[in-house]
Amino acid sequence: MKAFIVDLSICNGCYCCQIGCKDEHVANDWTPYAKPQPDTGQFWIKVQETIRGSVPKVKMAYTPNMCLHCDDAKCMAQCKSGAIYRRPDGLIVIDPQKCTGCKLCPDTCPNGMIYFNEDLNISQKCTGCAHLIDDNWDVPRCVDSCPTGALKFGEESDFAEQIAKAEPLKANSCKGRVYYLNAPKDFVAGTIYDPVEKEVVIGAVCTLKDKAGDQTLTVETDNFGDFWFNDLPGEKREYSLTIEKSGKTQVIDTIDATNAVNLGDIPMKLV
């Protein structure tokens, strides 16, 4: 069985996967695997950008989204014409010659990864470049185009270690042939400075307490006076932050960390 591994910690957002897919499928006819993809508007692999935080504590995350080749493929189940099939290697393909253009599957896909081609009157999506795999190419074009190794493709059995660490992108995401690693987590960050001395405060002990639970996290400010609580869960949370330095204590009581939060430059008088 084939599998894709997507390591989000080294996705640099270059879009080469998205472009490589188009180079392979736009204006090239790979019937019976796929008919040509329209020049624009379809993204069999689509890079999604997320900007988290605010100036100057901002991070970006890029996520390549694609057909997951689901184990429990709703598109296959609902297709009346038997055009959507799973190959022995696990890849799910829409047979462009059998598709009748009923337009049901694009709405059925929970990930929005099936497109409808009005000109050809067929549904289209990622084929895992099955036409290449069957002709002894080692990987699909998206994977070949990836400069950093963030995208990998191969036998599922060879990826056991990565798959063990994988987590679904969304809570209700189907399990399939695509495994995501190292999804970015939310953060609470800020800079502490002394408004009298006009100096950053180094080595302040910052304690973040989850108001709903009993979890506390502690970090010290670095040489820029910065503290970063990384890897926070991405669900709705309320925190309080306690800052301690040289016997002084300061508390920020209500932090809504539903998303990444930059608390900005926080004044703390030490004298």
Added chain:
Amino acid sequence: MSDTKGDKTVFRSLGLGGFYGGGAEGMVDVKDGKILRVRPFRFDYKYDRESIRTWKFEKNGKTLEPTWKSMPSPFSLAYKKRVYSPNRIKYPLIRVDWDPNGERNPQNRGKSKYRRISWDDVTTIIANEITRIHGKYGVNAILMQGDGHGECKTINTPHGQPGILLDHMGGFTLQVRNADSWEGWYWGAKHVWGQGVQGMYWPAHNIVKDSTEHSEMVLFWGCDPETTPWGFTGQFTSSLMYYWKDIGIKQVYICPDLNYGAAIHADKWIPVLPNTDAALQLAIAYIWITEGLYDKEYVETHVVGFDKFSDYVLGKVDGVVHTPEWASGKCGVPEWTIKALAREFARKVTSIAHYFGGGYIRGPWSHEPARLEICLLGMQGLGKPGVHQHQLSYFGMPRMEGLTGTSFWNPEIMERLALPVLSSVANWQESALPKTLVHKALANKSTEPLKFMGTGAIEGSVASQFKEHSFPLVTEPETRIRMMWTDTPCRTTCWNGGNETEEALRSPEVECILAQHPWLENDCLFADIILPANTHMEVEDIVTNIRQGGQFADVMLCHKAVEPVGESKSDFEIVLEVAKKLGYGEQVSEGATTEEIQKKVFEYMNLDKLTTWEEFSEKGYYLYSAAKDWESDPAGFSRFAENPEKSPLGTPSRKLEFYSERLAKHFPDDKERPPSPQWIEKSDMHDERLSSVRTKDYPLLLMSNHGRWRVHSQCDDITWTREAPTCKITGFDGYKYEPLWLHTSEAAKRGIKHGDVIKVFNERGIVLVGAYVTERLMPGVAYIDHGARIDPIIPGKVDRGGAINTISPDGITSENCVGQATSGYLVQVGKVLPEEWAEWRSENPAAFERTYDSAAGLRFDAWVINDREV
């Protein structure tokens, strides 16, 4: 099973730097005479991995080695779309209202359309025009613009080919290319550390390994390693940055924008207002001097003029003490962060990284931040382990075995190869014009000649900056530019004073503008005659991927992939056609066949010592091994650092010159580039600071970097990249606008929403853009990539294409420096009013009636009458 391989596979350098090759190697599969796909190059395609010795970096038990696959950028992988772009010029064109024997209507340049003409007829017209101009005005009345970046080719190299013919005919006026992506180093750094390579840190051997092993922190100062290397080597720097993170090197980004590198690699982002880095640098020096946080022993033995520099920093020269408090008011960085940065910089072994481009080194007075940066590095022992200035991976990658340094402007190689490239790096004609002053010359009706110090030629010596030139030459004061032969021009969108340039191109003084270009764009729209050039996919060639910092070095045969599109010819063939009409065919071609030239390049590279022609042509490429002893190459300035007497610099004092006696002698009254670097608030040339009275109307500082999705102006028509959210923004009218970044708070103040069609403007004109509202930019700034194709609504005044340089300063770097200043200037941003649309529509309805293609943008057929062929 489908046949997926195609009929043949050929090799290309997919870089777009030009000059014979760079990197970003690729494989092109061809089927039925069409490009099937473009994919990364497999270096082991014809070589056993065991037969090639590779380099390896090691630190903390982690290693980085070359992958056996190239890492082209997205526009490289999408290059098929460039070849078959709807914007390709398919046959020769002549402007409908330009009559060489009658009315020439120069005022309609940029407005009128074109009609098809045959190669035979057009070359006859061109030959007659050249002969007429030479006879009536002299040879120097013809200006050749033939320089800059383009596709990687050798035999058919783009740019500069017309110079071969014009030189044979007695000479011409040469447009001299400036140091367009590294102005500050050229005009500033040379006066601190000597010539360098075009002003940049040199020697720089092995600094990538040295920083890997010794640097604790790297400052990406105005540097985006995820953008500017793309057009040259592809994405190797991306992997290097991930590796540096893995081995614990702190990556601090200092720039107004959370650029693409900062967005994923930064441990710390310090936003700084555009072109105010000099203030931040002076404050860092202030902290070091007052707290004793610098390498006093090194400064004592390796630096001259430290006392004068120090006096200025401490306020003993002009009364301004350059404290963090003072700097914070100029640069927008909090005082406490400036102090923290200064101390961290001193505490940790630190290098500074760049890869060309950006606002940092291309603003007004860019020589000042450049010089100050070197002074800072000098105060921390420049050249000591881990203390370097990186042109990140462009210089300093491991040395390759048997790779002989080859400058293709070497006079010993055939003229046909040397001369075109010479025009991008040197001033080799008696009559010359800096590229940054061309618009002034075209529009110059006065009897006074243009005077300038140095020509800005990128291979020019330090001393060349002290020589005064004039145009016209003093020996021929009547000469004016009467004809231009321009080769793939984009001066309007990539250089200073774009709108003034558009006006100048419409000057009646200029009787004929001849352009050659693969795509109908930018300055071509102001030409009278346009010739269709073809792309590297359509010619047989050879390229040397030996420069600019990739993982491997190689030389590859580039067999023709597909037949030329339409009636296009290579840049060389175009010139040859004209030369034949003038009786210069043999001189221009040197009678050499393509295969003979391929063999000559093989010999120039001394490949006969490493392989045989037969093996080379059978494999199709030669892959170099890393040199056996590359690890022992001294890193950067390490020898100078160890012993400045034995390994001196090329400055007059042989040391780092924090005060330049040479500048003091040649320019005693220069307030913009004084002998020791300073903060410049305002000058006769530029008034672009937040202290200016102009901020009443133009309160934002505009920054522009080289494009993420383009290489300068190249690749603006790729339908696939144009779908990326930071490439184009689709407006309410279906037009794809260039994104202008605004901080959330600045947009809110103006009632602007993400995706709105808005205008960015100043006294120099208006550019329409799409609002990109973001936390990736500090408040007080407007950010936009430069190089979008111009789409003039009102030529010289209003641009819809997003060509931001149309409203950039038309002045130069500073009075005595003919560089460009195209970032860090004042603008305002606002909504476009309905009455403005109405006014523009009534003033130039044709601009709104032109065929437009949302996916690809501007189209060839929009400018050609009776053309229904796409």
